[in-house]
Amino acid sequence: MAEETNSKASQTSPRKLSHDTSKRSHFWVLEMLLQRLSSLDTKQDDKFAHILNAVGEFGTFQRRLVALTFIPISLSAFFSFVDYFVFTAQKPYCNTSWILAVGPNLSMAEQLNLTLPREPNGSFLTCLMYLPVTWSLDSIIHFGLNDTVSCQDGWIYPYAQERSLINEFDLVCDKKSNWDIVQTIFWSGILIGSIIFGFISDKLGRYPSILLSLLGLIIFGFGTAFVRSFHQYLFFRFGVSQAVIGYLISSVSLASEWLVGKHRAHAIILENCFFTVGIIFLTALAYSLPHWRLLFLVGGAPVFPLIFYIWILPESPRWLMMKGKVEEAKKVLCYAAYVNKKTIPISLLDKLHISSKNVTEASVLDFCSNSYLRKVVLAMLCVWFTVAYNYSLLNFQRKDFSTNIYFMMLIPSIMNVPAWLGCIFLLEQIGRKKSLVLTFFQGCLLCLVSLFMYPEWKSIFTLLVIFGEFSLIASFAVLLVYSVELLPTVLRTTGLGLVTLVSAAGVIMSLMLISQDESFLPSFLCCFSATLALLLCFLLPETQNQPLFDSLPSSEHLTTKKRPPSLEKTDDVTDGYITKETATNTILNATKENFNSDSFSSTRHTYEDIDS
Template sequence: MSGIGEILKTVGEFGPFQKWLVLLTLLPCLSVSFHQFCQLFMVPNVPHHCNTSWIRAIGPNLTEEEQLNLTLPRDANGAYEQCSMYSPVDWDLDSIMAYGLNATEKCSSGWVYPSAQPPSLLTEFDLVCDKKDLNDISQSIYMMGLFLGSIIFGPLSDRIGRRPVILFSIFLQGLFGVGIAFVPHFYVYMAFRCVVGASVSGITMTILALATEWIGVSSRPKAVLVSHCCFAIGQMILAGLSYGIRNWRLLEIAGSAPIFAFFFCIQVLPESARWLVTRGRIEEAKKLLKKAASINKRTIPAGLLEQLKPETQTKSGSILDLFRKKHLLKVTLIMSCAWFVNSLVYYGLSLNVTNFGLDIYLTQLAFGAVEIPARLGCIFLLQWFGRKKTQAVLLVLSGLVCLIIIGIPEDQPVATTVLATIGKFTASASFSTSYVYTAELFPTVARQTGVGLCSMSSRVAGILAPLIRLLGQYHPAIPMAIYGSAPVLGGLLCILLTETRGMELVDDTGDSHPKAEVHKNANSSSENGHMKGKDGGQDNEYTKTTYF
């Protein structure tokens, strides 16, 4: 080993320095929740009808009710049609009232909304009738931004460092997030949202890498758990913020502008010492390590620092290894499927919050609150039942809940919302399980590649989830049937995987499977963060989310 791992243990695995670092990441994590779900509150369901002010030219004294009776057809329930009107004619008012109008056409002069309705995306850009699908399409465009961000910012952080990518991503998010509040057209709005989505990926991925590289292996699950819980808290804050601010432009500013406060932390946000060592910037790494030790009230032996040298790079497994070798191919395909269906049901439920029948603000609050016990409970489930059973059962349960929702009558919104909340609970816990299980199934030399592939499949599901909602125009049950059946299938496939609880991580891409490890030794290994090679030689350090 190059010495950086030994020095980090001397510095302290989770001292005040690391705790401050985790604290610095909370604000960006809160902003992620806002951008993921804010559009749900910007496109409320409001009554609307075609603008038929043309008849005012020949009947200026008509009341509003008389105008609507003369110019708008009614549906089967007796309500005014929202997307069609009687075709304008050049008759006089007496003739229109005597004979009535018969020919209909689509709205040609815009729509009329309740005058007391606060400005929303729906009312400003007329996201109704033929343009109503743009709402779900724009959500997919945002998810596409997440996908592009994972492709762009991951390699970029390896090239130029964690700190610059975090700061650049935060700048992009703040700039384009606030900029969304001033867009003149909906297509510009979608473009800006795509950039914000890319910045969200840059923030989440790089902050996780920075924390992982500073925090000791035995304490890394704490950092991941804090970020996951913070995401859930952000959803709860969004419910309150959107309830108090109904103007969508002001809401966008209120949710995006606070991210600029992070720039006050520029001077204290550290670069990854481990990354600096891999790039040969030893002196910079030494300064940071001394600073961290000072904050943690530790002392690094001078001789230990002098031994610091660039890490020897182990030959990484290629992406082809994941498909060439039979056992890795099975893991890759099944876990990619698990991530895909998990993301599908998670976003399928989250983005459908407006259709469950209860108040959207209370439902969003419940959806955020339920994620906290789901993330916390996941830890104990993994300890008691193992990875495979937990992953399979949670996926199947989340799917079954969606399938049950299909059979709930529309006049039972409470039952539907309760079931949806249970589904969100199981989907959230399943997501946390996936992070742990995937990292343990892939060998060390191909772990980042494998997790990256699974994450990309999750992003693809995020893109498809809003589009699947469009199938509801053919039958209301189709979207929920897809959201439900997919995770059931994914959960059953997980039964074919190997259990990894209490198993030693595999380092190479050989045909060997994880071997059983004595828990006492495992816990000891968790404390020092290393496994001794078979020949007793160089230690192989690995990310230890295995033992909680």
């Protein structure tokens, strides 16, 4: 009986094995066809991914567009960090030139020795002087002066080697300007500018927003060299910070909407690498020029050739389509194809249309009413705030490493380049979401540990701060690419403006908390915001290898992992070798055949078992 059972098993095993192998192969083919159909749906949903393939994914036109963003972003870095070099420390002394009326041949050392009181350590006081008298020089030398008074005729800087804002506007003693106030004014401008230019770019277009930003760099950047008071300087810094953030938001959106796939992330990251080029240019120029006005004149002069952007900068075709300007979008695309020496098929170009019902007016209120945008923006706001807050804390701690301002600016800026470039590898290998979680968690952890580190462990503390900044710069690079891909075209720059707003708030918050003696608040906010941001990161969808989407209704489809329809659909979109209709029919036929085959096979096996 056992032998009969084994004999039946040996007879049926090859047949079942062959059937199972055939079945697995059949389902593998079906799975491949389903993946192909999904790819067709994705490309059909994003007509621009299809058209830009015909225009040229990264041809001469796109390379020129990306290169055009490099010069303004370098100048933006120059105007952003120039404060570090125009507030160089100077040793002031009260102007006591009154004694020269009775002793015109006195040297500077003798003049200071006779007219200035000294501190207990022997150095001269900077904010007090002896009260002027009408005595003779011999009497002053013999009896000395006793009555002190605050500086009455201004200050002198006998040992200053360069002209800075401090000795230009006498920002000493009771006029001493707080560095935190200057930085707060600058970041307040970024906060306001992110709202204004985010709105302008979405309403008027990327092209006019960029031109307005460049005009702001000319007026408030180059024009800073001609200010006549410190309050005017603060006003111009407030204006130039708005122009800087306006250009960053608009240029990133414009470049990303002209590119597809991996080229989009590469362009955004390379553009920010040129931010480091601007810092290197600033450091070299500040080291060479001894006058702060010359620094603004020479460093700001390259902004004038950017006037030619009026004629050479294109508008975003995606934005034009969302505003119903179909003919303008076609002209821009045809010009790009001409530069790339490509030809767009007429049949494909004719399909580029949008119905009037899809031309919708979006506003910032949609970030609250739209369920997808509400979830995504909430997560991004928390992450952007935490990255900016923690990086500002680490940057403040780094000031204690070196008193040389050139070294403090140059070395960390150069180290940021590998962080930016390394993100390209991360984004391509593990995607946007995992890259953000990895870099963000590492940066926040190092920042939190550095806040509790003992000051005596200076070498370990230095490494923590440097690697913490490195990780947070990488997370900022990933976050910028991720944010562009998560937001729809109609509200892309408005959304980028909102996240930039909260990042500016994070920097201002860190400046406020650092100035306090309490060390518990910075640590608590760092831990709380990092934990909350990490939890919210898991709510974000993955956008790697996904096309950009344009309209508001389409954004809700991402919550169910469906690609949104960017433009009006057509039924006869083809790609490569098969059409959507062909793939669908193939799958249906294959499924039917598989069903019939399985039914017949099971019936035959039943009869064979009965016969046996």
